[in-house]
Amino acid sequence: MLKAFFLLLLAVVQVKMIYTGEILYYLAPQMLPFFYFSTFSFLFLSAYKAMLILLQNELQKNDPCECGCSEGHESVWGKPVMYALFTIPLALGFFMPPKLLDSALVEKKGIIYQQVAPRSADHDPDERKAAQDQTIDHEWWEDYEFESSKSDLPEEQQTLKDELGIWYEPDHYQQLTEALLEQEVIIVDDRGFLDIMLVISAYQDKFQGREVELSGFVYRDMAMSENELAVTRTAITCCLADASFYGILIRGDGLNVFPTDSWIKVRGIIDQDLVFDQNMLMINSIETQAIETPESPYVYPYLYRQYMP
Amino acid sequence: MISTLNTSGMIFLSIIFESAPFILMGAFFSSLVLVFIPKEFFSKYLPKNPLLSIPPALLLSAVFPVCECAIIPVIRGLVRKGMPLCAGAVFLVAAPILNPIVLASSFYAFRFDLQVVALRFGLAAFVALAVGLLVYIFLDSRTSKNSFQTLPMSFDKEPVNKFFSLSSWKKIFDHSIDEFFTVGKFFILGAGIASLFQTMLSQQAIFNLSDSAFISPMIMMVMAYILSLCSTADAFVAASFAGTFPTMSIVAFLIFGPMLDIKNTAMLLGYFPVRFVMLFMAAVISVVYLSVVALQFLGF
Secondary structure: OHHHHHHHHHHHHHHHHHHHOHHHHOEOHHHHHHHHHHHHHHHHHHHHHHHHHHHHHHOHHHOOOOOOOOOOOOOOOHHHHHHHHHHHHHHHHHHOOOOOOOHHHHHHHOEEEOEOOOOOOOOOHHHHHHHHHOOOOOOOOOOOOHHHHHHHHHHHHHHHHHHHOOOOOOOHHHHHHHHHHHOOEEEOOOOOHHHHHHHHHHOHHHHOOOEEEEEEEEEOOOOOOOOEEEEEEEEOOOEHHHOEEEEEEEEOOOHHHOOOOOEEEEEEEEEEEEEOOEEEEEEEEEEEEEOOOOOOOEEOOHHHHHHOO | OHHHHHHHHHHHHHHHHHHHHHHHHHHHHHHHHHHHOOOOHHHHHOOOOHHHHHHHHHHHHHHOOOOHHHHHHHHHHHHHOOOOHHHHHHHHHHOOOOOHHHHHHHHHHOOOOHHHHHHHHHHHHHHHHHHHHHHHHHHHOOOOOOHHHHOOOOOOOOOOOOOOOHHHHHHHHHHHHHHHHHHHHHHHHHHHHHHHHHHHOOHHHHHHOOOOOOHHHHHHHHHHHHHOOOOOOHHHHHHHHOOOOOHHHHHHHHHHHHHOOHHHHHHHHHHOOHHHHHHHHHHHHHHHHHHHHHHHHOOO
C-alpha cells in the first residue's frame, strides 16, 4: 500500500521535472531516455500495485502472500527507516528550488583554464592532423608529445569503427576552425562551447587578435587582480556529480562591477599570456555586459554524444 | 551554508535521477534470475570446484552491459541460487568496467593516450581474477557450501516457473518492487553522503597532497571513492586530471571508482554479510593499489 503510494510520488516528481524542464538542471540531455524509462516504470509499477490492492479486496482468500519478500527479515525499524529515506529525495524534488552550480563549488572542485597548445614554427599537415585530433582535453598539452599519438590514431579509429560502430570525422576540427575564421566576430554559442573553445586554444596562433563573443558566469580566484575574472561554464557528462568547470581568463577595465556568479557576455580580442608558467588563452575585453541566466546554462561534450552508437 | 546545502541537494537528486533507471533494471533482472533460474542450475552446470567458475564469470561479465548500481541485486540473486561467492566477486569487480559502453566513453575521453584505456581494461580484468581468487581462498574454501542460501529471500520452495504463466510474472513484478525499495534505501544513503562530500570537501586541497609515487595513486583512489561517479562518466573527469597526475594514478582512479565507492558500499553492506563485504573491500583496495604501484615501478 505504502509502496504503491511512494512509487506514485516518485513518478509525479519525475513528471514534474520533465514538465517544467527543470530536469536539465540535473541531467545531461543524453540521459533523458533513461529518465523517461524510470518515470514510465514508476507509473506502471504503482498502477500495478494499486490494481493488486483493489483485486485483493475482492478476492481476499485467493492471495495468501501479497508479498513476503522483505517483510520477513527486517527489524521493526526497517520499514520506517526505509520510507524516511525515500521521503528525502521526494521532499527535495517537490520543494527545493533548483539552483545552478556556483563559484563555491568551483572552488572545491577546481577550474580548468584553456591553455594554448605549444606550436612549432611550420605546420606540416601531419602535425596538424595530430594536433587536431588531440583537441579533446585540455591539460595534457605539455605532457603528451604529438608524435606518440600520431601513429596510434588510424588504428584507433579503425577499432572504434569496426568494433563499436563509432566513427568520427577526422577533419571535423579543421572544418570548425575554417568556419570560425570566416566569421567577422567569432560567436561562441552555448551548444558548441566546449568544441569552439578547444579549437581556439589549439589553433591560438590563427585566432590571435580576432574578435570573439562568449558568455558564462563570473568566477574569481585569489590570484586574480581587480581587472581580471574568468568566464566559466559548467560541463556535464551524465549528472551533476561529474560536473567540471571550464574557464577563460578575461582582462579589462571595470570588470570589478560584475558580482561573482552573475552571468555576463564578453566581447573582446583573443590573446595569450603566461600565467604561472603556463601559456593561457585569454581575452582582452572590449565590451562586457550583464545578461540573464541562459535557458540552458550547462554545456555538454557535444561531439561525444554525436559519436555514441 | 544554506546555499552549500542547496548545491548538495542538487547533486544528490541528480545522482538519484541518473541511477534510478539502472537500479530498476537491476531489480528486474534479479527477479528474473530468482523466478526462472532453477535452484539446481549452478550445481548442475558449473564445475564442482568453485575456482573453475572464475574464468567463465570474467567472460560473462564482459558481455553484460551493467553498471555498479544494477549489478549488486543481480549478484545476490545468483549467489542465492548457489553461484560460488568467488564468481560473484569477479562479477562485482569486472562487470562495471568491462562493458562496451564504458569502453566507448573511455576511448573518447582518452583518445590522446590510449595506454590509459588499455591499462584500464587490462588491469580491471587482472584485479577481477585476483579478487576472485582471494575470496575463494578466504571464504569459499572455508565455509560450507550453502551458507549463502540462508540469505533471507522469499519464494523459496517454488518449483521451476513457466515463462508464460501469470503467476511467474506477478512474482517478478512483486519482487522487483521490493528489491527496488531495499536497494533504494541503501542507495539513497550512499548518494546523500557522496553529495555532501562533493560540496564540502575541497578536492583542490587533496590534489595538492600528491607528490610521491606511493601517495598519488592512493589519493586518486580516495577521490574515486568519494566522488561516486558512474562508470560511464568517470573517464571524462579523469581526463581533466591528466595534466596534474601521473598516468598510473589516473588508471587507479579509473579502475577503483567503478569497483568501490560510497554509494555501492552502502548497497553492499545492505545486501551481503559484513564479513564478505569487508573481505571484498580489503581485497579490491590492496590488489588495485599494489598492482598500480608495481606497474609504476616497471615504468608505466
